[in-house]
Amino acid sequence: MICREIIKEIEVRFPKHYAMEWDNVGLQVGRSDKEVKRIYLALDATDEVIEEAADWGADMLITHHPMIFKAMKKINDEDFIGRRVLKLIRDDISYYAMHTNYDVMGMAELAGKVLELSEPEVLEVTGSMHSESGEVPVGIGRVADLAQPMDLKSCAEMVKKAFDLPNVKIFGEPDMQVHRLGVFPGSGKSAISVSLEKGVDVLVTGDIDHHEGIDAVAQKMAVIDAGHYGVEHIFIADMEHFCRERFPEAEIRTAKIRQPFWVLT
The missing domain is CATH 3.40.1390.30 (NIF3 (NGG1p interacting factor 3)-like)
Incomplete structure (x- = not known):
């Protein structure tokens, strides 16, 4: 399928207009006309997640939390968000976020x-x-x-x-x-x-x-x-089910479920 067709299906079920005014949802990086055979799902677009998606050969990355919230004045490798954007573009991964609308x-x-x-x-x-x-x-x-x-x-x-x-x-x-x-x-x-x-x-x-x-x-x-991640990690399994049902021709892989911190007791 083409990326924009996948986005259209997602937004029928989770319309963008239900997102809060302050939020930034939708296609954040990449091509809407890209052919998508592999979709990677995660809660956050961290360095580790993007690396895993690229290593697997993902065509599209879908996360709950948007990687880009504020307007960016520059994109370069001296900023961690800039590095992520460059990595996604370099590996031709279309990146989509669905936050408060979800x-x-x-x-x-x-x-x-x-x-x-x-x-x-x-x-x-x-x-x-x-x-x-x-x-x-x-x-x-x-x-x-x-x-x-x-x-x-x-x-x-x-x-x-x-x-x-x-x-x-x-x-x-x-x-x-x-x-x-x-x-x-x-x-x-x-x-x-x-x-x-x-x-x-x-x-x-x-x-x-x-x-x-x-x-x-x-x-x-x-x-x-129960933690921000603790409650919201249910997004991953839910969207995996949605994607497998709506896009049966695509391969789906999910990020490992793990808290982004550890506790010393």
């Missing part, structure tokens, strides 16, 4: 399914979409009442297992009772206020700082910080 149209629902939430609602509404029943809200994150209340420690263990993580960070007392759970993939700092408004007992998210964590607890809401 958060809204894929990640939020998927995270709810991973946690087996029943009849979840949108946590942070960012817009709406037309359906047979009329306009329905869309947005980032999900919130739902648990089928059976549990204590915070048990909830954290459930989250750790569901997302296949080595550890999670918890703000709140272990025996606190959890009736209502919210999940906000990625950085959840901005979701604390709306979670409190929607009566969330525990928010599952990533990138929670010390002050945000203790402030949430002071307002009777616990936080399970």
Whole structure:
């Protein structure tokens, strides 16, 4: 298939107009007319990922997080982003990013399914979409009442297992009772206020700082910080399934699932 045909299929399912205004999604580097036989999937376009994609002979790299956020004034080998751009161009790899449009149209629902939430609602509404029943809200994150209340420690263990993580960070007392759970993939700092408004007992998210964590607890809401990567790595398997289903003639390879840091205990 041609790169622009693949992009068209992706954007039917994950339309670009659902991305946040500040975001930068779409084809970031490379040719839209390139013939694509091999697609490499990853969460981030790191040096290692780009090297692996090139070594494999990838024609297209698709990531969740955009490599380029801000306007670039120069592209050279003295800047790490510049080096990545040059590498992609040199190896003729078309690079596409799908960020908050995927958060809204894929990640939020998927995270709810991973946690087996029943009849979840949108946590942070960012817009709406037309359906047979009329306009329905869309947005980032999900919130739902648990089928059976549990204590915070048990909830954290459930989250750790569901997302296949080595550890999670918890703000709140272990025996606190959890009736209502919210999940906000990625950085959840901005979701604390709306979670409190929607009566969330525990928010599952990533990138929670010390002050945000203790402030949430002071307002009777616990936080399970499963990490930015910890929650969002589900993007890779989901997009692998999507690509294999929509582009059966293409070879698909995924980056290894691994946290971008290590913990010394």
